[in-house]
Amino acid sequence: MEQENTIEKSSPLKKEAWEWAKALLIAAALVFIIRWLIFAPFIVEGPSMEPNFYTSERLIVNKIIYSMRKPERGEVIVFHATKDKDYIKRVIALPGETVKVEGDKVYVNNQVLDEPYLKKALEDAAKKGVPYNTRNFPEKKVADGTIFVMGDNRSNSADSRDIGFIEYEKVVGRADLIFWPFNKISLVHF
Template identity: 85%
Template sequence: MEQDQTAEKANPIKNEAWEWMKALLIAAALVFIIRWLIFAPFIVEGPSMEPNFYTGERLIVSKFIYKLSKPSRGEVIVFHATKDKDYIKRVIALPGETVKVEGDKVYVNNQVLDEPYLRQALDDAAKKGIPYNTRNFAEKTVPEGTIFVMGDNRSNSQDSRDIGFIKYEQIVGRADLIFWPFNKISLVRH
């Protein structure tokens, strides 16, 4: 009789431990799936995306979005620039489009690109009587399977003008949310 009572007491403890183990394994699997397949954190480094993103800001990058669709003009993406370095830039031109940069104007298919995300910075530079962009780019056609990207800080950005067109395979994902610092939590303007 005593053995039956001891076995009954041991079983609830074993059962509870097993339930906790299952819950922890499921949580770990979900973290792995979400972190490695769907979303990834990214830390902004350097001034290339100012005035819209600053060094130290942390973003959530949607890795899954480009499994369903291709990047669109104006979206902010993270991509593998080198084997060891990821960059954050804005999509400017898509495959088959022509792109040219002259002064503060970006032309896509011979049309001036409307860039509302830079309007304030362009206005501020114009009031000071200085160009916002000091680096031009001769007209080129974006090859199939690639995109042309630029940093928002046009005079201080290593982008497609320097490193060339970005292949779809290099893209990590789309920046969707600023989550740090807390006073800047917001959705990314595309």
């Protein structure tokens, strides 16, 4: 009796199911890589970044950019302020620079910092005859490996004036995109 050589053919349904399973596994792996290693969502809480960011706005934070370079002045970053809390602030001064806040002016290396992102807020405060910033900061040199950050809402922000310089290791990433609410979808400008 001769043994038949048979090749078992899988059914088209099984083949299709396997292809879908592979596609879903690849998609899940990509979501994991993108979500945990490259980008992360962040929800703005509190008024510290008004008038540029408001409570409940949702942002995409670029987590990989600072593995390629250091934060730059004017960029909006998210960092670990405490073990359980992340903050969003703007980079004002870099390592080795001196920084001082006097009234509505911020000085970096004894030069007034140009802050176009606050132009309208500063003009509105001046029209009302009130200072935009009510919290000064004495001149200090930014320590190596750290940055000085401030909220855009200068009188209502817990920032480097309160919590000190921010170590590079605590920086999560740069805010790149507002994606919620839909009517405010936009790239973050620096």
